[in-house]
Amino acid sequence: xxxxxxxxSDGREQACLLCRRSEADPDTCGDKQEKYGLYAHIFCxxxxxxxxxxxxxxxxxxxxxLPDIQLAVRRAAWKHCCVxxxxxxxxxxxxxxxxxxxxxxxxKEGGCVTQYIAPYRSFCPGHRPVQMVQVTPEPGTECPxxxxxxxxxxxxxxxxxxTCKRAWFHRDCLQGQAMRAGLLYFSCPLCRDxxxxxxxxxxxxxxxxxxxxxxxxxxxxxxxxxxxVPGPAPAVQAxxxxxxxxLRFSGDLEKHWRKSRVTLLPPCG
Numbered sequence: 001x002x003x004x005x006x007x008x009s010d011g012r013e014q015a016c017l018l019c020r021r022s023e024a025d026p027d028t029c030g031d032k033q034e035k036y037g038l039y040a041h042i043f044c045x046x047x048x049x050x051x052x053x054x055x056x057x058x059x060x061x062x063x064x065x066l067p068d069i070q071l072a073v074r075r076a077a078w079k080h081c082c083v084x085x086x087x088x089x090x091x092x093x094x095x096x097x098x099x100x101x102x103x104x105x106x107x108k109e110g111g112c113v114t115q116y117i118a119p120y121r122s123f124c125p126g127h128r129p130v131q132m133v134q135v136t137p138e139p140g141t142e143c144p145x146x147x148x149x150x151x152x153x154x155x156x157x158x159x160x161x162x163t164c165k166r167a168w169f170h171r172d173c174l175q176g177q178a179m180r181a182g183l184l185y186f187s188c189p190l191c192r193d194x195x196x197x198x199x200x201x202x203x204x205x206x207x208x209x210x211x212x213x214x215x216x217x218x219x220x221x222x223x224x225x226x227x228x229v230p231g232p233a234p235a236v237q238a239x240x241x242x243x244x245x246x247l248r249f250s251g252d253l254e255k256h257w258r259k260s261r262v263t264l265l266p267p268c269g
Contacts, residue, residue, distance in 0.1 A: 083110030164191035
């Protein structure tokens with residue numbers, strides 16, 4: 001029986017076992033999968049504390065054994081989310097000694113950072129990574145994606161390009177651009193740097209899917225301000241599920257990026 005997206009037998013949308021949401025932002029949680037009547041978002045599985053994926057990815061649900069998932073759910077019944085206050089939180093801040101738990105759908109709302117790259121680390125608002133660039137935006141600085149003003153300082157929702165230090169973005173705008181551009185074409189729209197920019201965006205919790213550039217209908221019609229830049233239509237070769245792409249920060253990630261510019265990756269969320 002394969003993993004698949006599916007509604008319940010009564011036609012209603014089923015809730016994810018781990019975050020308890022029937023609807024959640026797919027940019028944050030990924031698609032919802034089902035097996036043996038159990039439903040879970042892809043990234044709720046990957047970020048759940050003490051829930052480990054098996055070497056054989058075909059077993060269980062996306063490689064996670066069903067008894068392990070159920071154990072994580074029972075454990076979470078005693079953990080309260082530091083954002084919404086409800087029980088069922090499955091994600092623990094990875095800072096040693098921190099005891100803050102949260103649900104993945106609550107992460108962005110509460111200022112938590114989740115790094116969408118192996119080893120899938122999560123940080124509470126008090127221990128999340130911050131940018132080390134010592135700059136502040138000029139008065140009236142606009143996000144180059146939406147052309148709306150940004151905050152007057154660096155915050156969780158305001159991020160600067162680490163290379164040119166001139167491009168300031170809203171977090172939501174960056175996330176949307178990353179989803180459209182994909183791993184190979186996500187870069188700073190001002191300086192066009194992609195190597196240092198991509199590493200920093202991974203570190204700051206911007207999810208960048210492994211797929212070729214895509215465009216929304218409004219962009220094709222000329223009415224979208226997303227400013228995604230198309231690239232050539234390359235030949236594509238097969239690649240495993242994104243969760244199996246074990247990339248590390250700094251050098252290893254940049255080496256993979258350079259290689260992937262030649263051996264391009266297939267569309268995958």
